[in-house]
Amino acid sequence: GIQVEQSPPDLILQEGANSTLRCNFSDSVNNLQWFHQNPWGQLINLFYIPSGTKQNGRLSATTVATERYSLLYISSSQTTDSGVYFCAVELVGNEKLTFGTGTRLTIIP
Amino acid sequence: GAGVSQSPSNKVTEKGKDVELRCDPISGHTALYWYRQSLGQGLEFLIYFQGNSAPDKSGLPSDRFSAERTGGSVSTLTIQRTQQEDSAVYLCASRVVRFNEQFFGPGTRLTVL
Numbered sequence: 001g002i003q004v005e006q007s008p009p010d011l012i013l014q015e016g017a018n019s020t021l022r023c024n025f026s027d028s029v030n031n032l033q034w035f036h037q038n039p040w041g042q043l044i045n046l047f048y049i050p051s052g053t054k055q056n057g058r059l060s061a062t063t064v065a066t067e068r069y070s071l072l073y074i075s076s077s078q079t080t081d082s083g084v085y086f087c088a089v090e091l092v093g094n095e096k097l098t099f100g101t102g103t104r105l106t107i108i109p
Numbered sequence: 110g111a112g113v114s115q116s117p118s119n120k121v122t123e124k125g126k127d128v129e130l131r132c133d134p135i136s137g138h139t140a141l142y143w144y145r146q147s148l149g150q151g152l153e154f155l156i157y158f159q160g161n162s163a164p165d166k167s168g169l170p171s172d173r174f175s176a177e178r179t180g181g182s183v184s185t186l187t188i189q190r191t192q193q194e195d196s197a198v199y200l201c202a203s204r205v206v207r208f209n210e211q212f213f214g215p216g217t218r219l220t221v222l
Binding site: 033043 | 200202207
C-alpha cells in the first residue's frame, strides 16, 4: 500500500522560530491534506493541497506532486502551534485518507 | 454552520459489551468516513459511505465491527463483544463530494476495561 512518511518525528523550538515539516508519499494522489491535532485531540484542517502552493497567515504549504512530497512551513511560531501535525493523502482511485505518523511540534515560550 | 459532531465524547465499557458510536456529518455532505486513532496503529481508515453506493468496509478490523448510515445523514458505528484492543479514539469525517477535503469531528474516546 501507499507509504506516507513525515519528518522530523519530533521538533522542539523557541517561540518566534520558523519550521519546515515534510511529507513524502510513495504513489500518485488525488488529495493531500495537512492537519493540526490540538491537545484535545481535534483534527484541525490546515490545507487541502494536492498540488501547488497555498498560504494562510503564518502557515504555508507546497506540494510537488510529480516528486511526491509536500512541505508545511510555520513562521514566527507561537505556543499555540504546539501539537501534532499530520499529512494525509488519498490515492488515485482510492477514496480514503492514509495518514502519516505525524510530527510532534513543541514551542517553548 | 455546524461541524461534524460525535457522541458520546467518552465511553467506558467492560470487555464483552456492545457499544454504539454516533456521527452527525456536516449538512449536505454526501460522503462519511470512520477512522480510529490508537497508540499502536496511528490513524487508520475503517469504513466509507458515499451517497447511495455500497459502503467500502475494507478497513474494518473484524466482523465485530459494523456501521450503518441512515437517510444519507447520521451514521452509527457498532462494536460487538468489545475487546481491550478496541480501545482508541474513533473519528468521523465528512465531505461534500469526492476528492474534496475531509472535515473531522471531535472523536469518541473508547476505553474497554
